[in-house]
Amino acid sequence: MEKILVHACCAHCLGKLLAGLGAEPAAYAPVVYWGNPNIHPLIEWRRRLKAVKMLAERAKLPLIADETYGLVEFCRAVHGHEAAPERCARCYALRLGRAAKAARGAGCRVFTSTLVTSRHQDHALIRAAGEAAGAAEGVEFLYRDWRAAEADGDLVEMLYHQQYCGCIFSEYDRFKDTTTHLWPAR
Numbered sequence: 056m057e058k059i060l061v062h063a064c065c066a067h068c069l070g071k072l073l074a075g076l077g078a079e080p081a082a083y084a085p086v087v088y089w090g091n092p093n094i095h096p097l098i099e100w101r102r103r104l105k106a107v108k109m110l111a112e113r114a115k116l117p118l119i120a121d122e123t124y125g126l127v128e129f130c131r132a133v134h135g136h137e138a139a140p141e142r143c144a145r146c147y148a149l150r151l152g153r154a155a156k157a158a159r160g161a162g163c164r165v166f167t168s169t170l171v172t173s174r175h176q177d178h179a180l181i182r183a184a185g186e187a188a189g190a191a192e193g194v195e196f197l198y199r200d201w202r203a204a205e206a207d208g209d210l211v212e213m214l215y216h217q218q219y220c221g222c223i224f225s226e227y228d229r230f231k232d233t234t235t236h237l238w239p240a241r
């Protein structure tokens with residue numbers, strides 16, 4: 056069975072991706088990879104990493120985790136390009152570049168990413184970034200539109216579900232118009 060490195064940014068998207076991968080005609084043996092310098096702040100990054108670890112354990116899948124909190128690296132990558140979609144294109148390139156390198160290091164000829172399960176991401180940009188990263192490392196980026204895939208409920212049960220994409224800019228966009236208070240108004 057061919058090994059495939061699966062870049063994962065959260066447990067629920069990983070569940071969707073595994074469902075999509077399981078329906079492929081070719082049989083793959085997934086190796087989960089965590090490397091997400093775009094997730095902020097630190098506690099959010101830890102919550103998502105913990106959930107991905109728990110899912111990998113439940114699914115009995117190997118996990119390669121780069122546990123460096125990459126805030127500075129992310130800020131440098133997007134500096135001067137803070138508005139989407141330019142920011143996101145750089146973010147995809149950063150993460151998929153790491154994933155492609157990890158795929159080569161792990162002996163995987165193919166890699167993919169949970170980004171392709173998201174209804175909120177730019178799939179054309181993801182595909183371009185994945186293919187460029189793959190070409191640079193001599194591995195193939197498997198693109199599929201798995202937006203409609205559904206995770207196995209048992210695999211993702213009770214696992215942390217994030218409310219924004221990842222970076223501090225997306226956290227602002229998600230909550231700036233809410234009326235949520237930290238405590239009830241007097």
Ligand code: SF4
Nearest residue numbers: 143146220221222225
């Ligand atoms: S919104 Fe998401 S994809 Fe775009 S830069 Fe932020 S974390 Fe990356």
